[in-house]
């Protein structure tokens with residue numbers, strides 16, 4: 001067991017973790033933040049995407065012990081974020097989710113796209129989404145939602 | 156149409172919790188004292204278990220088949236003559252029959268601890284020759300998957316047509332061979348179960364990721380030796396199903412057994428590797444099809460041989476021969492054909508079981524039939540969409556009973572082809588094809604059409620011989636004391652948006668705002684019996700039942716409302732969430748108040764059943780609804796690398812009345828994207844010893860946003876003459892033609908080589924092989 005101290009959704013957390021425990025299992029099982037989903041546990045599907053120190057990361061292939069001192073934001077931690085608010089609204093208006101399982105990871109990636117690439121076009125948005133799999137929507141509503149938010153923010 | 160009733164694109168009520176990260180899937184639920192399960196799985200495709208050694212001191216945490224007292228192997232009966240049932244054990248008994256089969260169960264405080272234990276278990280196997288390829292397994296002398304069977308054929312069927320008379324008139328007989336590869340379904344949430352015994356209720360409470368909670372309850376009770384009242388199945392939020400989550404799984408039985416035996420909750424959450432190698436797979440069909448056609452390309456007669464690789468065991472309840480039965484019944488598609496003969500074989504092999512995936516058999520059927528139609532078009536030198544149109548059942552012939560005795564209820568199939576042809580702009584594509592592309596790629600155009608029987612009723616399921624025949628679908632509607640509405644349905648919504656669309660149906664009848672409606676589903680303890688969500692049936696069946704139940708509430712509210720408003724019941728209208736009489740109106744909350752809180756104000760003739768009704772519904776006739784569609788695509792094929800890019804993709808579909816057009820479109824897009832996966836990327840291959848070769852997302856390729864085209868979609872609306880509100884089922888449809896559309900487009904691009912692909916996925920390797928084969932033939 002290794003002791004770690006980190007910030008999760010703005011709250012300081014100190015915990016003992018096994019070296020083999022992934023960040024995903026740590027936030028889900030120990031912190032009961034179950035909005036972070038597991039779709040593959042080998043770094044391909046993006047369902048487990050959350051933010052570490054402001055960057056989107058795959059929590060299934062990140063060890064909890066490597067996050068000592070880090071600041072983590074999970075899907076539950078974006079309630080006061082205006083980009084996330086726009087995205088949530090756009091996802092529902094454009095039917096960007098069906099079963100909802102990929103949605104938290106999609107939203108974290110989408111927020112990164114909106115902030116990093118304000119001029120992205122459809123092709124670029126699709127390329128940027130290549131690390132997030134959705135089995136339900138055919139990506140149509142997701143891509144439209146992200147484009148709508150980009151457009152809104154370009155004014 | 157009200158702005159929240161049938162026909163409105165109401166945003167989904169369920170979105171809020173999912174967008175907030177507050178969905179509640181099985182893996183999100185924690186039970187006090189729970190134990191986690193992990194399994195030792197067979198590393199060989201076919202073998203005898205010589206011995207199992209449990210780690211010392213772990214006897215109470217490691218279990219084999221011998222330990223599972225009271226657990227019966229799963230057996231799915233069928234009434235079809237000649238069907239051979241198989242016993243699918245929760246843990247292997249004596250023999251293992253596919254890589255990934257559950258052999259030993261281990262429990263730990265965490266999944267990691269359970270896996271540690273699983274690694275310490277030693278199992279010694281005597282390897283046997285496996286049956287891997289279905290065509291070889293079909294032959295006499297192949298290794299036997301089930302020793303007592305004598306062969307590997309679970310079911311063979313044969314329907315003869317009067318071929319001689321059509322052959323005499325046919326100018327061409329065009330024969331092709333096709334294969335649709337084995338796949339996994341890959342809902343993003345895998346299978347998951349949490350079982351606990353509740354002594355107070357004398358009940359096993361099973362949270363499980365399923366589409367069919369009432370069927371799972373029946374199966375668990377039967378295989379665990381319980382009465383059904385002792386089992387409650389709850390499907391909370393479910394992260395996609397697509398057919399996978401319709402069968403009782405071995406791991407589920409073990410979790411239930413452990414919870415009962417040790418009085419502690421047990422959970423099993425499958426990981427992706429378990430899904431890819433050990434869950435039931437899907438598809439894997441082989442076809443030899445012949446069209447006897449006249450000079451114009453009119454198909455007079457059709458002959459088919461269909462082989463389905465069903466894997467080692469039949470799943471419960473739908474059996475492993477539903478797939479071949481559907482294939483045999485659907486091969487003629489939307490076409491008016493005079494003579495039809497088909498033979499089908501359901502073959503068992505040393506691979507995971509097969510379970511019907513979105514589209515059930517029809518994507519394979521359409522891959523064979525729709526590519527055969529294009530082969531006919533090439534033979535007679537006509538445009539493929541024209542050949543489709545002259546062969547289709549015209550709108551004027553509806554309702555039409557086809558050669559496979561399916562009665563199409565309504566629709567304009569050739570009209571959909573014409574519309575798709577217009578949207579894809581054939582003239583422009585042909586012109587582009589005639590020029591050379593600057594990058595050397597070849598342009599191809601492909602079409603695909605289908606008719607989708609959905610919401611199959613009692614008579615259809617009864618004819619398939621399966622045990623779980625759907626009857627009258629029931630829904631409960633209850634006015635709450637404060638004037639809200641609760642709907643109870645036995646289907647399960649796992650992406651389809653039924654918490655919204657069923658509320659819209661209620662809104663259509665009662666005028667209530669869907670925001671004030673709760674849809675309770677997926678829980679056998681709270682909902683009326685239903686066979687569940689599959690076969691694109693839920694909005695037809697549960698939607699119809701909700702509609703009828705709300706109509707009963709209207710009648711009941713009329714009596715109470717008339718008394719309160721001092722008028723006659725037939726003067727009362729219920730609309731806009733209010734009860735309206737000639738001289739005034741009341742909100743529903745007033746009706747609720749009087750029934751529940753102040754019954755002293757009730758009229759003498761009130762219906763004593765109150766403001767709650769459970770009503771059953773079945774369309775008449777009950778042969779199902781018939782949606783249909785034509786898709787068209789333009790692809791670019793690189794003849795040097797074999798890579799295929801989808802440049803344009805259009806869909807024209809008709810599913811009758813759309814309850815929520817936004818949701819309908821979402822189903823079309825999602826299904827078509829899965830079809831693109833089947834067409835170009837997804838395959839679960841096995842080597843000759845039966846080892847699975849795709850066990851991670853690095854080797855099992857799902858289409859991502861960059862691989863899926865921006866679909867263009869047009870709706871046609873021909874309401875069903877037989878269902879409430881004219882609704883037709885449509886959830887599966889757009890997976891059906893997609894592999895054929897892409898295959899036809901690729902073959903159109905390759906026609907200068909005379910090359911044809913005939914197997915999914917149409918990978919670069921297969922494209923290059925088709926070109927090489929054609930060039931070899933030419934040389």
Ligand code: FES
Nearest residue numbers: 039040041046060
């Ligand atoms: S669960 Fe982390 S990438 Fe799939």
Ligand code: FES
Nearest residue numbers: 098102134135136
């Ligand atoms: S909405 Fe189901 S996986 Fe994306």
